[in-house]
Structure formats: structure tokens, C-alpha cells
Amino acid sequence: MRIAFLVAPEGVEQVELTEPWKAAADAGHQPVLVSTGSGKVQGFNHLDKADTFEADEVVGEADAGSFGGLVLPGGVANPDFLRMDERAVGFVKDFFDQGRPVAAICHAPWTLVEADVVRDRVLTSWPSLKTDIRNAGGAWVDEQVKICDQGPNQLVTSRKPDDLKAFCEAFLRVFEAEAG
Template sequence: MADLSQARVLMLATDGFENDELFLPRQALLDAGAQVTLASIKTDPIQGEKAGEKADTITPDTTLDEIDTDDFDALVLPGGVGNPDKLRMEERAIEIVSEFMEDDKIVAAICHAPWLLIEADVVDGRQATSWPSIRTDLENAGADVVDEEVVIDGNLITSRKPDDIPAFNRAVIEALEKELVD
């Protein structure tokens, strides 16, 4: 297991996040020693969902407006339908995605989370995957869309669904290990 004690990871989420897509990557990163910060629109607890039903809640550590992307090495974006749909309407959330991409930092998005990448206009010419229902959106934004459990294109890591979480977590952790060595 890697020692990621120097890694600082930002996660963005709000109500409607897919439960496993937030909690499982977060736990894998914490288990690897990374410092994980969850930011949301407000610091009130946010509601997860699993198969369309309400699931667990979690209290964000901070708000989007308090985030300085220079303080982080990677950005992890959980899916769910409502979560990225709400976040892509938040100007600061889109700025955060853009800043990570401009700085060539790790950006990992799963399921419906690539909607944030589309909104930030950062997928043109990039290879990516997502939940099937937003693949046309990715294509229309200029992405080369493939159907694989995890797709790595430079600093961009994407996955399709909760079943892909083990491969997604491995890809994120390996990218962070490489980043910290370089």
C-alpha cells in the first residue's frame, strides 16, 4: 500500500451524490494516508443516494468558496444524477475543475460527474468514459468516448459506474503515487 501522507485530495459533492462513489474512493484515499477534504455549496450535511433511494449523509469540511486549488494535488468528483447536475450550476465548482485541469493536476470523475468536465469545457480532444446516458454529452463536448471501466488520459481519470470503483480507486491512488514521486 502506498504512503500518500503528503497527498491532499479535494472532493466536491452536494445532495444527490451516489453513496458508494463518494464514500468508497474517500475511504480508499484515507486508508492510503491521503488528506481528503470534502467541499460543497454549504457546510450542512449532504444526502447521498443508492439506486435512487436516500442513503447516507456526510457533513462537508468546507464550502466551494473557501477552496484554494493550490492547496490540493488531486480532485475527485463522485457521480449520482442530482449531485453533478446541481454542482455544474455553481460557478465556483466549474472554476475549481478548470483550475485543476489548467494546472495539469489529477482530476478523477465517475458516473455522471463528467457533466462538470463538460461544463468546464475541458474534455475537447480527451479520451473519457461515463455513465451511458451522458456519453452523447461528452461526445458533443469533443471527447473521444470509450466504454471501459477506467480511462486515463494524462491527468484525467474517468469511470462509468459504481461497479468500476475498485479500478477507479486504483487509478487515482497510482496517479497520486506517481505525482508525489515526480
């Protein structure tokens, strides 16, 4: 299965990209780095620059229908940049409209809030997003990983890098079940 990993050209928390990427690849899936710009994506270890990664596709040219699922890595800046890009927000919304599974960690639910897809859903995130999620009509819980199946698709969310093992296991289980 092709799995889209949506990121901005900079600001993604590197471990929240690389660990789920590796988990997907190790499970036999094809991870695809989709960005709002072509070329390199700058990863970060919190506030310090880390490695760069080559974008495989640009969000304005990518089709949600060609992927089995979507992973939204966090970092503070990454989802903030994504939620300001109409094409990125539309790409995320397309996954929900098509009933495809989505996984988001840390600050990534900011993009879900902007796409207006958290209403009546229960999710988790970095704690500072609690009010944003509630204001968007969602319910926030402080859990390592939360799988929400309200609506036509499954949503897997997690709080932080310390939760990556549980996050990866959960999103892979959900994505594979959705694929049939």
C-alpha cells in the same frame, strides 16, 4: 496528500463517495469533503436517501492549489447541481489549469463538460453521457476505467459503481505518481 472530493449538498451516489474516500484514507491521504454549501451533504443509494456527511470546506472558499488532486463522485443529481454552480465549475477548471490530476466516475463528467475540459480527451462515463462528451469535443469509450494524459494533467474516469475497485486503484496510482 490532501484530496478534494467535490459534491453538491444532495444527490451524490454514496458508494461513489465513500469507496474512493476510504481508498484515499487507507493509502495515507487526507480526503476533504468540499461542497457548494456548508453543513450536511445528503448521500443517495440511487434514488433513496442514504447517510449524511459533514462538508469540510465550501467551494467558494476552497483553493484548488491546496490539494494534490480532485475526485468527482457521481450520482445523477450531484453533477447536475455542480455544473449549475459557477464556483464549482471554476474549482474544477482550476485543477486543469494548474495541471493537477482529476478523477470522475459515472455522471460526474457532466461537470467536466461544463468546465470545458474534455475537448481532445478520451474518457468514459455512465453511457448516457456519451453524446454530451462527444458534443464537448471529447472521445467517449466504454471501458471500466480510462486514464487520459492529454494536456498538463492526468484525468481518470470510470463508468459506474461496479467499476469502483479499478477506479480507486487507478486514481490513487495516478495521483501518487503526479505528486512525485
